[in-house]
Amino acid sequence: MTRTALVTGGSRGIGAAISIALKGAGYKVAANYAGNDEAAQKFKAETGIPVYKWSVAEYDACADGIKKVEADLGPIDVLVNNAGITRDAPFHKMTPQQWKEVIDTNLSGVFNMTHPLWNGMRERKFGRVITISSINGQKGQFAQANYSASKAGDLGFTKALAQEGARAGITVNAVCPGYIATDMVMAVPEKVRESIIAQIPVGRLGEADEIARCVVFLASDGAGFITGSTISANGGQFFV
Numbered sequence: 001m002t003r004t005a006l007v008t009g010g011s012r013g014i015g016a017a018i019s020i021a022l023k024g025a026g027y028k029v030a031a032n033y034a035g036n037d038e039a040a041q042k043f044k045a046e047t048g049i050p051v052y053k054w055s056v057a058e059y060d061a062c063a064d065g066i067k068k069v070e071a072d073l074g075p076i077d078v079l080v081n082n083a084g085i086t087r088d089a090p091f092h093k094m095t096p097q098q099w100k101e102v103i104d105t106n107l108s109g110v111f112n113m114t115h116p117l118w119n120g121m122r123e124r125k126f127g128r129v130i131t132i133s134s135i136n137g138q139k140g141q142f143a144q145a146n147y148s149a150s151k152a153g154d155l156g157f158t159k160a161l162a163q164e165g166a167r168a169g170i171t172v173n174a175v176c177p178g179y180i181a182t183d184m185v186m187a188v189p190e191k192v193r194e195s196i197i198a199q200i201p202v203g204r205l206g207e208a209d210e211i212a213r214c215v216v217f218l219a220s221d222g223a224g225f226i227t228g229s230t231i232s233a234n235g236g237q238f239f240v
């Protein structure tokens with residue numbers, strides 16, 4: 001049976017690696033994105049994976065987008081909540097807008113995407129909900145009160161929803177990447193990046209593919225006994 005997967009923020013960075021890995025594992029894949037049309041079209045041309053534009057921060061847009069993907073590819077079996085943003089600032093300088101944008105995307109976005117899919121997964125007695133949280137949701141990070149709160153919230157969501165999905169054949173898990181060499185991390189000044197690498201016991205940034213492999217495993221039928229779990233993929237930087 002060919003299963004269908006939807007990856008939010010699936011056209012760039014970690015999400016692109018996840019989309020490609022799931023396709024390679026035999027899934028029909030749809031990749032959502034927010035606004036970078038150029039990157040999305042390039043990704044589509046290179047991979048053959050269809051792309052769909054809407055913001056995960058808007059509930060109605062998610063419900064409509066999901067309907068469109070399901071009309072094109074069939075019922076979604078695997079949801080990967082990968083879309084995420086940062087708006088870093090030390091707390092005394094953080095604006096309500098910076099707080100809201102991050103919570104709306106990284107935390108409410110996970111609700112907005114999972115909720116419209118939930119009943120269908122329950123009816124079909126199968127589902128995989130995999131959310132990309134972060135090491136900084138586990139340990140906190142200077143200038144990321146908004147981001148750390150959103151990513152810690154994703155872990156609470158995962159543990160609560162796992163309990164509701166279990167009897168319906170739906171697993172709900174999270175992956176907490178450490179620092180991965182994507183646009184998000186390469187955008188920080190080189191000096192800061194070097195100081196980050198100095199804190200990673202394996203001595204390098206992670207690769208997006210290394211996160212994608214965690215997702216492919218959690219998505220598989222064979223991972224049905226794993227739910228409410230978090231895979232930490234951080235090069236030994238932080239142990240829970």
Ligand SMILES: NC(=O)c1ccc[n+]([C@@H]2O[C@H](COP(=O)([O-])OP(=O)(O)OC[C@H]3O[C@@H](n4cnc5c(N)ncnc54)[C@H](OP(=O)(O)O)[C@@H]3O)[C@@H](O)[C@H]2O)c1
Nearest residue numbers: 009013014033034035036055056083084134179180182184
């Ligand atoms: N990179 C890291 O080291 C790292 C570490 C821990 C956790 N993470 C988490 O991993 C995930 C992916 O990070 P990344 O580094 O790959 O990010 P990235 O390179 O900045 O890519 C982010 C992706 O999310 C999409 N996106 C952003 N806001 C969205 C919205 N409102 N609706 C729909 N899509 C949206 C973007 O779409 P557009 O292309 O249209 O902008 C893009 O496809 C994030 O949740 C991030 O917090 C990353």
